[in-house]
Amino acid sequence: MKRSFLTLVLGMSLGAGIALAHHSFAAEYDASKPVTLKGTVNSVDFVNPHSWVHVDVTDTDGKVTTWLCETAPPNILIRQGWTKNSLKKGDPVTVVGFRAKDGSSTMTADSVTMADGRKMFTGSAGSGAPTQAPDSK
Secondary structure, three states, rough: HHHHHHHHHHHHHHHHHHHHHOOHHHHHHHEEEEEEEEEEEEEOOOOOOOOOOEEEEEOOOOOOOEEEEOOHHHHHHHHHOOOOOOOOOOOEEEEEEEEEOOOOOOEEEEEEHHHHHHHEEEOOOOOOOOOOOOOOO
């Protein structure tokens, strides 16, 4: 009985730590700052707790900035039709979402549109993000 109770307490404390480590949309991102990026995939981190798409965006002066685009975890992306090979280095993409509050080149992605027009959704319900990022310039 003592062992079961100890296992329960340990499991609950670990679960609480994971829950506290997760952030909400409002804590990190600004719903009043929609952003649309057009660039090429630099890399993809298909990892928990959130996957990341790194996109190289070239400005009018030719300067390249790598944006970090946060998405849902792999399990949710897979349910939405993604695979580890959905995006490859050099693929042209358009990413729509919301910019980080800290002004860095980081965003939460709502969708990724491929060069052939396929739109891949990147979020999960209940994240606190607005339901869809409006197209922005």
